[in-house]
Every structure is written in structure tokens, then in C-alpha cells.
Amino acid sequence: MRILGRDDVGAALAGLESTVLDAVRGAYLLHGDGHSRVPFSTFLRPPQPSGSRVIALPAHLGGPHPVMGLKWISSFPANVERGLQRASAVQILNDVETGYPSAVLEGSQVSAARTAASAALASAVLRGGRSVRTVGLVGCGTINHRVIAYLALTHPEIETVVVRDVVPWRAEVFAAGLAAEYPRIAFWAGDLAEALGCDTVSVATTDSTYWLDLDGFPGGPAGQVILHLSLRDLSTGSVLGAYNVVDDTEHAVREQTSLHRAEQQEGHREFVHAEIADLLGGRVRPPETDGPVVFSPFGLGILDLAVADAVLSAAARHGIGTEVAGFDPGGHRVTGPMADEAAARKAGSTA
Helix, strand or coil, rough: CCEEEEHHHHHHHHHHHHHHHHHHHHHHHCCCCCCCCCCCEEEEECCCCCCCCEEEEEECCCCCCEEEEEEEECCCCCHHHHHCCCCEEEEEEEEEECEEEEEECHHHHHHHHHHHHHHHHHHHHHHHCCCCCCEECCCCCHHHHHHHHHHHCCCCCCEEEEEEEECCCHHHHHHHHHHHCCCCCCCEEEEEHCCCCCEEEEEECCCCCCCCCHHHHCCCCCCCCCEEEECCCCCCHHHHEEEHHHHHHHHHHHCCCCCHHHHHHHCCCCEEEEEEEHHCCCCCCCCCCCCCCEEECCHHHHHHHHHHHHHHHHHHHHHCEEEEECCCCCCCCCCHHHHHHHHHHHHHHEE
């Protein structure tokens, strides 16, 4: 089994953004064509710390090079106050022929990359040819740090990024760091109204109180795209007043997401207008609306599989990672001899 730790995954992901975009797009298209198996995620909510959870996302992605496995990802929002990362993850891949574990990767970087890539792809297709010159980042964590990297690829015309955080100094530090990474783009810390006035807005916070009411911020640009990545920020009214796109309706409208709360209020899901695979595959045209377009991706495990597979390929090319024996179940005293005998009979019949 191949093991890639944090530094290994980081090295393999360096410069891999275009490959990750292609991997995520391909996974979405395969899913849209029915070439995937994505059971519902399982949530483990420990009694303490409050608001914490660990999620298991099993998946199988078909196509020419099938891959299957599990992401086990924690979200402990209180970590931020302790100077720690909110999320941590492990990604396991299984051999599709035997089911044996074939690889284990530090998964938080894979998860952040696939989330950011899916957001950037959504922004590109949902803008429907409109340029994106201004971007708002609401939340100054790892996800939005990766989001701007991928938005810079799908929207090279970006000129200005407005950064907002509930803690103002975080926004200032975040903006300064991004300015050093992307010197051609102007970054500055602004208030919520300024961030929500941009062409594309990425909302990725640790808040789960449905605090953001878009009706309180009128006058956004025509066809504004809201990347609702943390899923529990938007008020019910904001959801019902928007053109809503999801990655998978059955997954996105559950577990008390903003969309789920809208369903509970309305008694239906008619406010979900499209799934992203249909837009990427050309089966549905980009929305023709001057109002907000909201992308709420639940985060399908197939995206982690696709990106993890790309990371493993890059790691193999560059000699990154460690091969470790002993993670298979070993031989079997009954089936082992039976297999040897069957192989011998087969060899004799072809002699």
C-alpha cells in the first residue's frame, strides 16, 4: 500500500491545478451519466466540542479507470480558536478487483482542492460567458485560500478580490498573504456588503446558523454567482429567491443544509433548478437571470477519489510517498491452495 503524508500530498499537488480541474470535471460528468456509486454520507457527532462532526464519504467512480474508497473527514470549528485547522481528513483507496486497501493519503488537502476546483468550474459555467472581474471571499480559511487559486485559472480576467471575515484582522492578514501570491490581482479587506457586491462570491465559513440573508444586500451584479460552499450560511429566503444549482439533489437537500430547511418550509424541492453535471455536459443551458445564482455542493466522495487518483499518479511520477507492506489480510489456508491448484490446472490445459 502506498502512503502519502501531508508533505507528500502537498508536493504532489504543487502545480497540479489544471489536472485537478480536469479530474473534477470528469468525475461530475461520469456521475451525471450514472457511472458512479455514492451512498449517503454518514455523520458522527460527538457530544463535545459542540458543533463538531466527523463524516464518512464512501464512493465508487466508474469510467475507463475506475476507483473506489472512503474519505473520513472531521470538522471541529473550535479548532480555529486554538490556532489549529478546522478540518482534518484521511483518504483511503481500495483496489477495485480485490477490495484490498491500496493507498492512504492525508486527505484535507485533497478535499480542499476538489472543493475549490468544483467551485471554480461552477463559477465558469454559471456565469454563462459573463466575465468575472471582482470576487468576494467570505471566510478566510483554507477553502477560500484554495478557491482563489482555481478561480484564477477559470477566470484569468479577475482584477479585484474583496476579503471579509467575522474577525477583521484575519481578513487583513489573509488579503496581504494572497496579494503576495497573486501580485497581478488587487486584494483588500472589506465589509460584507462590499464582498457581496462582487461578480462571484465564495462563502466558506464555520458558521452554521443560516445567518446570511441576501435580501439585505440588494444591487448585486447581474447573474451574480454565490458559491455556497459551507452549505448552512444562507437563510431560507435567500435560497428561495435564487436560481439554485447543486451537485446532487438527493445529497444536497438533507442534513439541515440551507436547502434542506427550504424544503422543510415549502414541502417540495422545486426551488432546485439544475445539477452541475447537466450544465457542464451541455444538457442544461446556463441560467438567464439577473438575480443571484447559488451553487450549493454537498461535496461528493467521487471528487475526492478523482483528485486522490491524480495525486497518486503525480506522486508515482516523482517518486513521492512510501510503500508499506502488511495492510492486506494475508493468505488463506483453504482458498490459497485452491487458487494454486486452479492455476496449475489452467497451466496444464494450455500446455
